Amino acid sequence: MTYRPLADEIRPQSLDEVVGQRHILGEGGLLRRIIEGGNIPNLVFYGPSGTGKTTVANIIAKRTNRPLHRLNATTASISDIKEIMAAQIGTMLAPDGVLLYLDEIQYFNKKQQQSLLEFMENGKITLIASTTENPYFYVYNAVLSRSSVFEFKPLTAADVLPAVERGIRLMGERLEGEVVCEEGVKEHIASACGGDVRKAMNAVELLLNSAKREQGKLLVTLADAQTVAQRSAMRYDREGDDHYDIASALMKSLRGSDPDAACHYLARLLEAGDLITAIRRLLCSASEDVGMAYPQAALIVKALVDNALQLGLPEARLPLAQAAILLATAPKSNSVYKAIAAAQADIRKGKTGDYPRHLQNVHADSAGMEREQGYLYPHDFPNHWVKQQYLPDALAGSHYYQYGDNKVEQAAKRYWDAIMGGKP
Template sequence: MNTAPLAERIRPIELTEVVGQKHILGENKILNRIVNSGRISNMIFYGPPGTGKTTVANIIAKKTNKSFYKLNATNASLNDVKEVIATTNTLMGMNGVLLYLDEIQNFNKKQQQSLLEYIENGKITLIASTTENPYHYVYKAILSRSTIFEFKMLVKEDVIKGLKRGLTIIRDEIKNDVIVKDEALDYMGEVSGGDLRKALNGLEVAIYSTPPNSHGEIIIDLNIVMDSTQGKILNYDKSGDSHYDVLSAFQKSIRGSDVDASLHYLARLVESGDLISICRRLLVIASEDIGLAYPNAITIVKNCVDSALQLGLPEGRIPLAQGVILLATSPKSNSVICAIDRAINDLRNKEIGDIPAYIKDSHYSGAEDLGRGIGYKYPHNYKNNYVKQQYLPDNIKEAIYYNPGNNKMEEQFSNYIKSLKDLK
């Protein structure tokens, strides 16, 4: 019996057998055309695990006359790369070398740079794969010389299609009839998280751990696959690219007042145990996206965050959900972040000039001799605690940074300031 994992035994040898990735592998799609042309260029495959990156690289290797080498950057060294490069000057490398470098994000800059010279002269054709965003982890000189293809997470239907193919292989290998209930296949497709390799491993465990019945049938039902497969593994890494994708979707959903989507992404973060990121992002959102449209939001959210940090998870999910629902259903205004960013932009890009002398610190002996505080009008000595005077430096005295948002609260603030300025 073949002892290789099922995922390896059913690995496609033709592009038509690859499940999913129709956006790049479908008929007349770009990667399909490149592979069938036989003229292979440097490529980077980017996407979650179990989506076909290694499979497609193997198919490409079989369609070229180049010598094929495979390294995994997790455990490969610079010496391993040098050994591959050395073959370019031998008979084995006379037609060029195709190097498949898996998990390239684990190579440091020096290791990646060592490939450049040989990528440039065409002696090495590089196909690298990564589960992380290549724009964050791959050396820019390699990016500029490569075509990037994103492998997307498989949908449930794609995973089930792959499972059925695996089931056909197993049926050919063993003497017993194998019957997998539809609800069992559906469950494996659902909890796989788009990872076909994970789903196939679960199917194999379920089948080989289940004894045949009196009729010689191995029947796999929902209870068996639930017992044989792990729970759903989320595509989330606190230090990886998906971390920022989930947080971005979380904030944008709250900003868009979609309370259900907001709770969905909160659930992802809660399930990953990423309590600190949730708390920091909620505090930011309270000022960045709600701001003065509902000034009390940040106070309430701060209390929710403090409660969550004190409780920890899983109980902390409850005050966090309270904060999320509050923010998602609150009126929105970005006037606060726009105001401070305009002020910072002037500070960085303009000659702003000096602070007016009359509002400089004058609480020390000799300040008056320097002209500090002379002519300052103390607002509390005037009607309504307001008096018109210049506070900004001369060079930017007409600058306007705060533009009130279009909401009831900020309209009240705006009307109050206007009423002061209209006073004679």
């Protein structure tokens, strides 16, 4: 008997059996109405792996009685599509045309994606493209404009649990034994698979094939389930959307003063082995989000980062977690960010001007120029300050830095207001 993976055996045969995706496949869902109507347009499915994209493509082919050809853009080329056209289009094998399921379309370059257009527009091939990345960034606009885009959302543990239970029943039948699971086994697999049914089925298959058999019963322990499913909940691609989403979530959690969320997203980066992204976000937040409200944070975070780099993983998690908690619980000020952004905005508008004469390097005085520099040395004056113009004439009077409303910056403001006579 030919081996058939459990994930393939359990694959749904109807829309009602598809796990999750109720927003597009539930009663009244748009994609469901399109499929049931039978007039299938070009489609783009995007979402994480194991959420049903391939399954729905198979169901569409079955309902429309059209042959489905599967290609993966990581290995396929336009010549593969031409071969399908030559072999089947216009023959009795495909009187109504074919469905082409192109997986990972983001790996086709722009020229290859443009070449798809001629096949899409003659109506003989209906394209169903899938991608794990945001199609609005990775799919050529002309392809998108000729397609209907549907998002397949990550599955919850509650979505996956019925599939896990069904997989366990099928494995029991396959192995001809009664399956006895310790409490929490099914729930752990459902939650640890990261919303990927395929991963969950692989875990179930491995668990049951290696289960202890006693008196005709297959015994599945929670410890074995935890071992099989460890790290499987991670969905992470250093060059994909997940990379940017996790980095963004960490940064925003630090900014939002939520140490629990900061630790969560930091842990996800560390579990994926991405030490560099975690470090960059922490160093950036120290200046962007804490800034002048607690200037020492930048020094402390830098020291903790140095410790982490010397330790390496897994021990690096401790100083990095300390840095994350410090930043999340520190007072916040974005006055540094706003000041440099405002200054750069003026420069990009062309607002520069010559350096004030008294700020120029004194080498100008020794080059035959007969001008007095007129620079006033602040340390020669009370409180080490003297009024003079520092900005170019074109920007005189401009203000970029505004004191934040935190204790540290307000103390500095009071200090300088007193020295400068209340003038900003």
